[in-house]
Amino acid sequence: MTTTAASWSFRVAQAADVDAIVALVQSAYRGEGSKRGWTTEADMLDGQRTDPAGVAALLDKPGSVVLLAESAAGLLACAHIERQGQAGYFGMFSVSPQLQGGGIGRAVLAEAERIARDDWTCNEMQMTVISIRDELIAWYERRGYRRTGQYRPFPYGDERFGIPKRADLRFELLVKSLGV
Template sequence: MPIDTFRTATSDDADAIADLVNRAYRPPAGAAGWTHESELVTGARINAAQVRLTLAQDDSHILLGLQQARLCACVNVVADGDGCYIGMLAVDPAIQAGGLGKQMLTHAEQFARQHFQASYCHMTVLSARPELLAYYLRRGYRQTGEYQPFPHDANAGTPLRADLQIEVLRKTLTD
């Protein structure tokens, strides 16, 4: 079932967003879903207070995807010069692999073009996640050759590998 409603999050959505993101990125061992990174990073990916701070930032929006009024996906879009940063794309693990991530990503890119007049989008992906990297490459993102260290100071969990890095991807937006 596709997403039937998109809307912009408010601070009232913070707890539900944090729950969704943590279930998608850092579920308990043996949980469903192919996008999680539990084998690479421990601890919560985000908490409700961090979501509220993200929502309070100028030019930062968390977009929600709903199925019959139930939260099933989210993504953060942040204006960044002539482009936008896209992050925190999450789909409920129980319904992943049904095209909802692609639908949410397309909505985020359209929002970036329409709301911020962005000419490109960029994102970061854990370099140790080849299946996730391949997913974004199929969606038109390109590797930039830029790598950054894992953001230890972002309160986004603890890496289980000392060599863990994030890779920057970029996509040019067209009308």
């Protein structure tokens, strides 16, 4: 499947989108199907990446939106954006595995940054990435994010975030100035 920027658009998710969001996130990160894309975590984690209750909670949380990129064919990509004081937080970033590498992810990230900067007047965007995801971190670095050396523990034992296959998982905080 191929798509061009002219064939898709952005919108904010609603409650009716929860199941489609969960399916997209799962397809991008877990299971054999996720291995068609380069963002898979299937070699590090089994189980779920998110669930309907978790996505619904993000939609209900003040200062929080789930951004969708979609076409006539359906949901292509999503990302959670949350205002946290003067910073935006970017997470749950997912692009359909067969569309990865085609520019949709770059456009979703840019739109999330625009929302945080222009609509929320945030001065930086923050995110956490599993620290051993070198290729993914390099992708963010090419888009202006920097590694902070600040780490957060992986929630071992909480299967809502997956079932780890390794003992060395942790999150690193990445930040980007939005120039506000």
